[in-house]
Amino acid sequence: MGVFDTLGISASGLLAHRKWLDAVSDNISNINTATSTSQSAFKERFIEAQAVNYGSGEGGVRVATAQFGSGQGRVVYEPKNPLADKNGYVRYPDIDLGDQMAQLIMAQRGYQANLAVIDRATKTYQAALQLGKG
Amino acid sequence: MIGVGDVTTQALHAALSGLAERSRVTADNIANINTPRFLAGRTDFESALKDSLNMGETPTVSGGSVARSLEPTNTNGNNVNLDDETVIATETGLRYQLALNALDGKYSLLRTALQAS
Numbered sequence: 001m002g003v004f005d006t007l008g009i010s011a012s013g014l015l016a017h018r019k020w021l022d023a024v025s026d027n028i029s030n031i032n033t034a035t036s037t038s039q040s041a042f043k044e045r046f047i048e049a050q051a052v053n054y055g056s057g058e059g060g061v062r063v064a065t066a067q068f069g070s071g072q073g074r075v076v077y078e079p080k081n082p083l084a085d086k087n088g089y090v091r092y093p094d095i096d097l098g099d100q101m102a103q104l105i106m107a108q109r110g111y112q113a114n115l116a117v118i119d120r121a122t123k124t125y126q127a128a129l130q131l132g133k134g
Numbered sequence: 135m136i137g138v139g140d141v142t143t144q145a146l147h148a149a150l151s152g153l154a155e156r157s158r159v160t161a162d163n164i165a166n167i168n169t170p171r172f173l174a175g176r177t178d179f180e181s182a183l184k185d186s187l188n189m190g191e192t193p194t195v196s197g198g199s200v201a202r203s204l205e206p207t208n209t210n211g212n213n214v215n216l217d218d219e220t221v222i223a224t225e226t227g228l229r230y231q232l233a234l235n236a237l238d239g240k241y242s243l244l245r246t247a248l249q250a251s
Contacts, residue, residue, distance in 0.1 A: 009165050059162035061165045
């Protein structure tokens with residue numbers, strides 16, 4: 001157990017939520033990325049969070065892995081698209097914008113909660129560092 | 135008797151380390167606020183500290199054990215409640231400063247004694 005453990009634990013929370021924000025922004029920026037029907041669509045990115053040494057003391061969170069959604073997407077009739085196959089179809093990723101926006105808010109609020117802990121812990125530690133000066 | 139390692143100082147030291155542990159556990163809970171199947175941690179040092187003071191012993195400083203909250207979980211198996219955690223974090227921070235002020239008072243008494251000559 002270190003001296004300023006709380007800060008490190010909150011920093012791990014910041015990192016995990018920032019990676020989640022990155023995944024959401026990747027998904028949203030590719031929401032209209034068309035591919036030809038012979039290729040797989042852009043795959044939605046998911047972040048899998050995991051507690052560090054759950055129940056054994058160390059504490060914190062880490063991103064265990066990134067998972068990817070289906071590459072099947074949805075097939076759209078767009079005969080003027082240069083990527084269209086001979087029947088006039090292209091493939092778009094099957095990403096729900098409403099779902100992504102909800103995830104964006106959750107990740108943002110989680111990030112803010114961790115920042116608030118860092119702020120509070122810093123104030124507490126600063127008070128401790130004044131001990132014996134008065 | 136006022137000394138460097140008397141009961142008051144030891145009790146305040148035990149309280150400070152217990153409160154630091156609680157602040158660590160709260161940070162862990164908030165860091166894992168979106169982690170599936172994570173159960174919030176809870177730590178208690180007060181009862182052990184109270185018992186040893188009631189029995190007239192000098193309290194020992196020990197890292198409290200972490201129990202898992204049995205509150206109902208969300209659909210993702212997580213039961214961290216940000217409202218609870220914020221209240222606990224605020225209270226822990228204030229208690230920590232209170233214990234620090236008491237310890238500071240203790241040390242300024244000692245300093246006065248040392249400077250008396």
